[in-house]
Amino acid sequence: MKTPSWLFIIACIAMLTACGGSGSDSPATEPTPQIGSDEGTGNDDNTNPVVEGTIYGPYSTGSASEPATVYFDLDSGEVVDLSEAAAATDTQWDIAFRRTEVMVNTHQDTAVSVYFTGNNADFYDNAGEPIASSFLNATVDSELDDYLAVKAASIPAAEEFITDSESEVIGDTFYNYDMSTHVVTAADDVYYVVASDENYTKFRITDIQTEGRLLGELILGIAHQSSLDGASEFADEVSLNLNTVGCSEDIYVDFDTQQIVTAADGWDLSIPCGDGAAEFALTIPDDATVLKTDIATFAGIDAEAAPYYGFSANQVTRYAFDNQQWYYYDTTSHLLYSQFGVYLIKVGETTYKFQITSYYDDEGTSGNYSFRFDPVGE
Known part of the structure; x- marks a missing residue:
């Protein structure tokens, strides 16, 4: 897909204290997903198989003033309860969320890595500029087909995947x-x-x-x-x-x-x-x-x-998800809208497809992630 211009990226980067609050502040097209939870995928004994595209969440990452990190294990479909210090060496979690940041685990034997499929290229014009209406009108249902269309044939060569790094x-x-x-x-x-x-x-x-x-x-x-x-x-x-x-x-x-x-x-x-x-x-x-x-x-x-704007300390962690931001920042409402990008996440020998569906809970409070993920099938 075309990458947005630097000016759009600068305008879009947000920590969004303004997005918390009552339901009246939440985007009209954002979902209120409650399917799935900390209870996991139910695949361990096949008694409760998960339908492809099931949404998990919302999981709270606290507020801008008191942020919290949610560590998630894709293999089990469960949140891993860890302190930040413990997570720095833990190998169980695969992906983590902290306000607008999405991180992957680099401490496993093989670092978790990410590839963006470029499914929403039509959300940008020929100059690479975002088409605001495309983001504001996108819904969980309208973007499900893009997600379901990702199959094993969509997995690129290993070198196309990237991981988090220090710089x-x-x-x-x-x-x-x-x-x-x-x-x-x-x-x-x-x-x-x-x-x-x-x-x-x-x-x-x-x-x-x-x-x-x-x-x-x-x-x-x-x-x-x-x-x-x-x-x-x-x-x-x-x-x-x-x-x-x-x-x-x-x-x-x-x-x-x-x-x-x-x-x-x-x-x-x-x-x-x-x-x-x-x-x-x-x-x-x-x-x-x-x-x-x-x-x-x-x-x-x-x-x-x-x-x-995305100001940071000079020494930073470059997150793989920052290579293609998962959200669109609406400068009129000051709200975040998912770009509904479909990512591939490689965890050991398994490749998952992954799509963030919302940054809000049903009260319109920001920092609450909902998403869907599944092992990539044939």
């Missing part, structure tokens, strides 16, 4: 390295938005000069948005030249003033000093968050919607 948002993405010439250049089309001290700053690296294998000089393009002063858009980009040759200590930058400061000041970006020049690393404070974008058309951050 850095900034990492090595701020520069390009030519393997043939060994020349390093700035990735000046890559932008980062940092949320720090209730303000927002969009920055990029516009030029890099190397000093051997180290960073001798770099130029930052900094566009600051002082939300505390009422700004709703980024100011014009300001260039800041950092000469790091012969540095004796780490370099610190304050985005508010677009100046170099000391470690004792309220810095927003640091570059570690190496042996005679700087290391190829950019670090943000522990209490700051960051968002990586690929183009410059991000005019500003809506402070009220900031929790929905």
Whole structure:
């Protein structure tokens, strides 16, 4: 299927505190599934066989202020009661839910992995933009055929499956390295938005000069948005030249003033000093968050919607389900609608098909997952 543009993805990412509440706040087309529960699939003794497409849930993941994680074992069709610490090494659970995040277990002998079938490609136009009405009008019944159509022939080669992994948002993405010439250049089309001290700053690296294998000089393009002063858009980009040759200590930058400061000041970006020049690393404070974008058309951050943009710590877990978001965020109602994507989940030798059907319970409270899953048949 076509992947939505970065702008749609940024607009759609949500933690959705606004979605909790009374039934009047729930999407009209969202189901109120109660079929299935913690009691499992009933397949152990074949006395209560489950009909293909049966919906399980809802399972509560708490609230945005007090999130909870639900760990689910696809083999038994049951919730596994675990603390977060215990789940970090437990091999029984296969998939887990925590607010809008969906995780798979990487601690099994073979990590649980995911493949998106691309069943709802018609929910996007030729430019890859979402067709809002397709998402808002989709129902459990209207999207059942897509689910039932997935059979063994739909399973791709093993290398097509992906799993969760650890990475850095900034990492090595701020520069390009030519393997043939060994020349390093700035990735000046890559932008980062940092949320720090209730303000927002969009920055990029516009030029890099190397000093051997180290960073001798770099130029930052900094566009600051002082939300505390009422700004709703980024100011014009300001260039800041950092000469790091012969540095004796780490370099610190304050985005508010677009100046170099000391470690004792309220810095927003640091570059570690190496042996005679700087290391190829950019670090943000522990209490700051960051968002990586690929183009410059991000005019500003809506402070009220900031929790929905997808800001994260620089060190993050990349969830396989994030490769194709399972939900559509309606900017008018501020509600989540399932995209009714059908995923394949490989657990050991078994491949399951899986489709999230709702994020709400029958009271319209957010964070309550309902879904259907079945072993893929012939």
